[in-house]
Amino acid sequence: MDGSRAGGGSGGDYISSLLNSSPMLDFGVLGGAPALDGAGDCLDRFCGDPGFAERAARLSSFNGQRFASGLLGMPPPAPGAEFGGGSREASSVSDPGSAMKDANAKKRKAPAAKGKAKDPSVSTSGQAGEQSESDAKRCKAGDAEKKVTTAVKPKAEQTGSDSSVEDGEQKKGKGKNGKPVEPPKDYVHVRARRGQATDSHSLAERVRRERISQRMKFLQDLVPGCNKVIGKALMLDEIINYVQSLQRQVEFLSMKLATVNPLDFSNLPTLLHKDMFQACGPSASSVFSLESSSSAFPFSDQGDVFQPFVPNSMESQCTLNQLDLALSQTTNAQYGFQDGTASTNLQQQVRNYWEDDLQSVFHVDNGQSHDNGASAESFHGDLQAGQMKMEF
Amino acid sequence: MQGPSTKSFRQAFLENLLVSLQLQQEHTSKHDSSSVGAAMSLHERKLAVKSSADVAMAAARGAGARWTRAILAPASSACKVQRCRRIVIRCRGRKRSLTTRSARAGDGGTSSGGEIARRLVSRRTMALREVIPGGRDAAVDEATLLREAMDYVVHLRAQVDVLRQVSEAVQRSGSSILQVLIRGLVAYVKKRET
Numbered sequence: 001m002d003g004s005r006a007g008g009g010s011g012g013d014y015i016s017s018l019l020n021s022s023p024m025l026d027f028g029v030l031g032g033a034p035a036l037d038g039a040g041d042c043l044d045r046f047c048g049d050p051g052f053a054e055r056a057a058r059l060s061s062f063n064g065q066r067f068a069s070g071l072l073g074m075p076p077p078a079p080g081a082e083f084g085g086g087s088r089e090a091s092s093v094s095d096p097g098s099a100m101k102d103a104n105a106k107k108r109k110a111p112a113a114k115g116k117a118k119d120p121s122v123s124t125s126g127q128a129g130e131q132s133e134s135d136a137k138r139c140k141a142g143d144a145e146k147k148v149t150t151a152v153k154p155k156a157e158q159t160g161s162d163s164s165v166e167d168g169e170q171k172k173g174k175g176k177n178g179k180p181v182e183p184p185k186d187y188v189h190v191r192a193r194r195g196q197a198t199d200s201h202s203l204a205e206r207v208r209r210e211r212i213s214q215r216m217k218f219l220q221d222l223v224p225g226c227n228k229v230i231g232k233a234l235m236l237d238e239i240i241n242y243v244q245s246l247q248r249q250v251e252f253l254s255m256k257l258a259t260v261n262p263l264d265f266s267n268l269p270t271l272l273h274k275d276m277f278q279a280c281g282p283s284a285s286s287v288f289s290l291e292s293s294s295s296a297f298p299f300s301d302q303g304d305v306f307q308p309f310v311p312n313s314m315e316s317q318c319t320l321n322q323l324d325l326a327l328s329q330t331t332n333a334q335y336g337f338q339d340g341t342a343s344t345n346l347q348q349q350v351r352n353y354w355e356d357d358l359q360s361v362f363h364v365d366n367g368q369s370h371d372n373g374a375s376a377e378s379f380h381g382d383l384q385a386g387q388m389k390m391e392f
Numbered sequence: 393m394q395g396p397s398t399k400s401f402r403q404a405f406l407e408n409l410l411v412s413l414q415l416q417q418e419h420t421s422k423h424d425s426s427s428v429g430a431a432m433s434l435h436e437r438k439l440a441v442k443s444s445a446d447v448a449m450a451a452a453r454g455a456g457a458r459w460t461r462a463i464l465a466p467a468s469s470a471c472k473v474q475r476c477r478r479i480v481i482r483c484r485g486r487k488r489s490l491t492t493r494s495a496r497a498g499d500g501g502t503s504s505g506g507e508i509a510r511r512l513v514s515r516r517t518m519a520l521r522e523v524i525p526g527g528r529d530a531a532v533d534e535a536t537l538l539r540e541a542m543d544y545v546v547h548l549r550a551q552v553d554v555l556r557q558v559s560e561a562v563q564r565s566g567s568s569i570l571q572v573l574i575r576g577l578v579a580y581v582k583k584r585e586t
Binding site: 223 | 437
């Protein structure tokens with residue numbers, strides 16, 4: 001698609017990168033995003049929907065500046081205005097009288113480029129171009145019903161065109177409310193259809209609605225069981241239920257994990273001991289040659305990842321130091337609990353093992369494309385993989 | 393989205409889980425200095441695991457989404473000011489929802505189909521905001537909310553999968569969580585390299 005759906009496609013880059021970042025999808029189509037490991041065995045688990053790929057591919061061709069800026073959390077004025085407008089929309093819904101008026105004014109909003117440029121499914125709305133006057137009249141009649149009964153006929157009214165895009169999943173009664181604050185965005189290049197109003201407000205409004213509808217479609221694919229449901233309210237219902245059930249599952253699983261009695265790190269020395277002494281030759285030398293201080297770590301991404309973990313009083317920036325502290329204190333606690341005598345010797349041993357291990361790990365040449373913190377070279381040997389098959 | 397190096401989400405999640413579990417334990421042992429050896433109760437442990445899993449998921453996702461910030465912010469800051477700010481924002485959001493709802497309710501008898509639909513949709517949107525972390529912010533419009541929901545669902549699913557595998561492994565092998573996590577990480581890295 002061309003930039004005509006820039007608004008709707010504003011999620012293009014982000015969603016494509018989003019989809020790439022999720023472990024479930026591995027779209028070569030959407031290149032450009034960091035190729036995260038869409039491990040093959042995850043694919044079938046997550047999403048066997050081929051339609052997803054098409055939709056994602058379609059989205060990927062959109063420009064996505066606005067979305068990217070929204071990503072950063074510091075929206076430039078345009079999305080900011082839209083946010084303001086969006087938040088106002090809820091309040092404007094409360095005022096049906098004015099909504100009516102606004103809707104009438106907005107109804108003129110020609111879903112301009114809905115024509116050929118947009119969407120194959122929108123082809124029906126192409127014919128709607130001629131019915132502008134009838135649309136206007138119908139708009140006045142019942143704004144909300146229009147939204148609901150979208151499938152009726154391809155009206156040039158924006159809701160009609162929207163519905164043709166959304167295939168009738170259209171209960172966006174509130175979408176039409178006037179939001180005359182959206183400044184004209186320069187990247188929105190929509191071609192006006194004949195007889196349709198092309199003022200910036202209506203265009204922006206339409207763009208906004210399309211974005212929403214696109215995302216609803218995506219969500220429909222994500223949430224199992226949403227395919228049968230048509231209608232925004234029902235779909236939102238499904239989505240909410242799904243998210244809540246996932247959260248409940250997390251709680252249940254964490255409870256299950258918590259029943260493994262010790263959140264226990266006293267096994268750490270034995271574990272690391274085993275792994276350490278089964279390290280292969282090539283890495284062993286590197287391990288012992290790199291006695292540099294712990295602050296010299298190339299924590300390019302590690303730092304980012306672990307930074308937010310500092311709960312309260314971890315003063316040092318280095319992850320190793322954090323872990324070290326953590327370890328020392330936990331082992332202290334553990335040993336204090338277990339046998340009443342905090343064996344400092346063992347603690348020292350533990351600390352050394354951990355440090356050596358992680359040192360070696362992080363000092364392994366980061367020339368590898370995927371800069372994993374946990375390089376395997378120091379953890380060679382008997383992984384006891386037979387005991388556990390963790391499919392990733 | 394995850395910086396220059398591309399670690400897969402699951403691996404990052406595992407690592408973060410490892411770290412956060414340790415930090416959790418350290419945190420609790422620090423807090424009850426009196427009962428330094430007391431094991432945490434089941435409930436506390438569950439909370440620790442759950443919060444560390446959430447934080448791990450959010451951190452592994454990177455800073456690209458709003459919900460990650462919403463999860464990480466309270467986890468990392470014990471600052472009162474921030475907490476107050478969050479409460480204020482939450483109240484503001486609730487007030488807005490309350491006013492809109494009441495205004496709509498006070499509308500009287502005009503309840504066309506579309507308005508009913510609108511009401512339903514907005515109510516559910518409100519409910520979705522409650523569920524998605526970070527959705528309560530006033531600055532989150534519907535489109536962003538949907539995008540956040542999408543993102544959150546994907547990562548939540550991954551989190552559930554990983555947690556399930558970890559718990560199965562723990563039960564099967566009988567070793568501790570830490571061992572399982574380390575082994576998993578190593579196996580995963582090995583697998584990626586081959």
